[in-house]
Amino acid sequence: MTATDLATNRHVPDRLDKPLTSALLSWEMLLVLVAVAIFIVNSLASPYFLNAWSLSDLTFNFVEKGLIALAMALLIISGEIDLSVAAIIALASTFMGMALQAGADTPVLVLIGLSVGLACGAFNGFLVTRLGLPSIVVTIGTMSLFRGIAYIILGDKAYRGYPSSFAFFGQGYVGWVISFEIVLFAVMAAVFWLLLHRTSFGRTVFVIGNNPVAAAFSGVRVERVKFILFCLTGLMAGVASILLTSRLGSTRPSIAFGYELEVVTMVVLGGVAILGGSGSIIGVVLAALIMGLVTFGLGLLNVPGIVMSIFTGLLLIIVIALPILWRRFREARSG
């Protein structure tokens, strides 16, 4: 019988006042510090960095992946994963290209991009929730399948000649240096924050990630929630496909190659537990920003993209390993 046991008999407070240090040591705080540090290093290293247009250009480095990461965060919190998102971008882009050849205009292109994304997500969701298959394997399969279909349709060719109104999504500015992309990202981040942290749907996402069986026993429609999350992730991949296709102005089947791993890196870097159950949208947004800063900063220094990837890879491992080492260190000292 400990002291707290006795003291709290009959009255249990809602929450205990947390010491300030615990808020300061939170994952999000750590990410903010990392972001600030990289920002400072960038501005010291390159005279071109601290400039409104540079900072605006920076956003193009992470928005498309970041949009998918928002939905992927929910999916990973629920204990699933979707590795086919980059392939969905390719397939959606290919279908938009086909529609373009058939004479479709911007609204139709957008509709096709979104529908293909949604349909691919629903297909993944069907395989995982209806047939009860592990999502990591299923989406490795659909990843080949979706991109494979893009290759069958396009081969080594490319679609070009998207209308100028379509170019707005990936290249347009809402005003001054504020791009459409960054505005969309900010809006979607707010929407996903609300969805995950302030709605009962978001609560069930956490519940499922922590204990799917108990969730089902408590009346949560586990399969339906997961299916919706796969659809959402597919839909966001569709949105990313529209932005990326618009920004590049062309479609090749190799478009967005390797994005899935960067998106997962972003989500994990953002503090989402890879095995599900915990995570926050703010963390994911910060992680997206950090990855954008790293990529852009190194770009300004003329460091090739492939070398930047060393930094993102190491960043991923270090941010996961550090808290573990820190905890071990403290336990060793106290115990």
Added chain:
Amino acid sequence: MHTTALREKVTEDAADATPVLSLKGISKSFPGVRALNDVALSLYPGYVTALIGENGAGKSTLVKIMTGIYQPDAGEITIGDETVTLPTAHAAFGYGITAIHQETVLFDELGVAENIFLGHAPRDRFGLIDWKAMRANAREVLDTMGAGHIDPDARLRDLGIANKHLVAVARAMSIDARIVIMDEPTASLSAKEIGELFHLIEFLKSEGKAILFISHKFEEIYRIADRYTVFRDGEMVGEGALADTSQSEIVKLMVGRAVDHIFPERTPQIGEPVLKVDGLSHPTEFDSISFELRRGEILGFYGLVGAGRSELMQAIAGLTRTSAGSMSLEDAPLNPKSAADAIASGIVYVPEERGRQGVITGLPIFQNVSLPSLSRTSRSGILRLAEEFALARAYTERLDLRAASLSQDVGTLSGGNQQKVVIAKWLATRPKVIILDEPTKGIDIGSKAAVHGFMAELVAEGLSVIMVSSELPEIIGMSDRIVVMREGRMVEIFDNKNLEPETLVRAAAGIAA
């Protein structure tokens, strides 16, 4: 004081035997918890020693120390006349210590022979595993034990639980184990399978093995054990020969006070039928179940493990589908397709497996409690934390939950307090019928009484309760009527008036009166 008195008796029954294993002064702490404090334990060849204690008394920590999983902070382990350390599981294995756990100890996807010989497989002259010799040796060990019906080549997952136990024992035999630890081996066995297990234990005794038997069930302890050691709150509070002591004395040692568990006194106010179940059937689990549950009633369901009670309750609560039959709740047809449907109609099921099906560890207490009631504590899908806290507070305080705060991770609570959270969770949905499946399984006596007292309050308020329990005192102490099930079918419904426990046991086991 009486501890020393008991200790003196030790020498009588085991006078001619020296302990094969003895632990002295063992202590082990975890951050914030003192799990074991200066405990001692001796095991003698050819004797079964029962390790008795409430949950959290330190039994599993001790087992983990004996099997090399944990290292003690202090103390001495002697095997034979050699003082040893057990730095790894492999080292413990090398000293002939083996543990048979509930279901966690074997490898479902591997063959029987390999399960027996994993880690000490016979080798050929190149040092490679000799599968042929391994099969032959497995055959031999199984035959010695009278388990010749098990095929050494069978995959383990194709065997029943009782046969898996045989394989686990065969493994103990094959490493020439001197010490066999059985940690709640009967937890998921039927009465028949328990009988077979006890045969095996007798066999191990006759082979001169020292056996540590951990169980919650006194009936089993008295049937199989020769000696006992009692733990309470991480301390050893008594040991000796079972023949020299009484059950009530051991209970006294366990809880540190004389406890004659008293079930709440109540005057049932039984009303009209609330839930009617008519001819409910399932393709494989139960058949033609019919009963009525009345307002303000506690209806007990008794039967052996595996009688189909949980499966029936899960069907009533919308968690599994039925193949025939009908149900009605307050005269409205009831046909739940999911737990969500059942909860919406007013039927909730508090599952037996608290850890797997009940609590959501990793989430705070208040979120656990509000989960099935989220539609009430939110407006158009947006959460309202203040209402969630209010709901959680109302129900957890009624159950006398002990926690630092409602935002505490439910996984950090003791088993009894977790069970209170789970019950609060389902009560918060304001059900008409609550089904409690083994509501006090594996929780301490204090929490047990709280749960029983609360059940009495609930029915007094007009709620109807179905209680599935395998504990005779509980089922007789709490129920108004008792349904006995056997092998998926109803045997009889008893009015709980002057009911003899033997009557229930006979009905459940299918023995003619």
Added chain:
Amino acid sequence: MKSLTKYRELWLAAAIALLVIAVATRFPAFATPARLLAVFNDYTILIILALGQMTVILTRSIDLSMASNLAFTGMVIAMTNAAYPAIPVPVLIVLAMVIGSLLGSFNGLLVWKLDIPPIVVTLGTLTVFRGATFVVSGGAWVNADAMSAAFINLQRASFLGLPVLSWFAIAAIAAFYVFLTRTPLGRSIYAAGVNPTASVYAGIDVGRTKFVAFVISGMMSGLCGYLWVSRYVIASTEVANGYELQIVAACVIGGISIAGGIGSVAGAVLGALFLGVIGSALPVINVSPFWQLAISGAAIILAVVLNARGERRQGRIILRQAAAS
């Protein structure tokens, strides 16, 4: 259904045979022994990589860094060969396996000592290793002119009628078979995947077992680094980009359970060959090679659906006994 799981490898072999026969009915040249041996030779690298990946998957882990490890080791070996042509090729092969093992042990240490989920670790090292390839080479290629003749020709030499490259696969298959079925360490890899808790009680250090598996997959990646650059006579940063998923695909098609503990050498080999036969048949039947990716995707999904059907557990049946009595 039970038979399906028991003879999964036979079903896969039958599917491959059917595929070959179907192609052969129209293009008989495809089914000649010489042609089939060529397919085997072409897919040696995938077979060896799949065997390494299987070892990791058996312990409930995954190694997504294999293709990057291959690219890095291949580059280092090719550069070493270009700079010091006098070093005998067998020494280079051993060096490749050592470098690969070191990279693998880095993954393994993070998984073993820090308990970081393998998918996170290897997702990180996937990009790190490939980036490192660029750094060591400065983005330059090593091509045929820079490589020594022995370096290029060793695997093309014929031994007992088969190219040496094929012998590498045969040796790897034999070694993995003996390792996984006949050595205590090999069996502990299965045990650790089937039931980690029970493994601890049986005296198996699960973390160390995973470490060993990562070292093995790294070693195979290193070996394949040499095989790849000498076969395609080019070492560049882009070598085998994205190939990690082909390797996982071969394992999944071969019936190796991503949940660990289930899988066999025959399964991994057949999974790789299945992809090989499809890849080789497409040009023969005049289908654009662009179909390959989609077909292997469909094959993965089909394989995982079929495996899941076979693995579905039977519930405990209470009424059966009652009906009999």
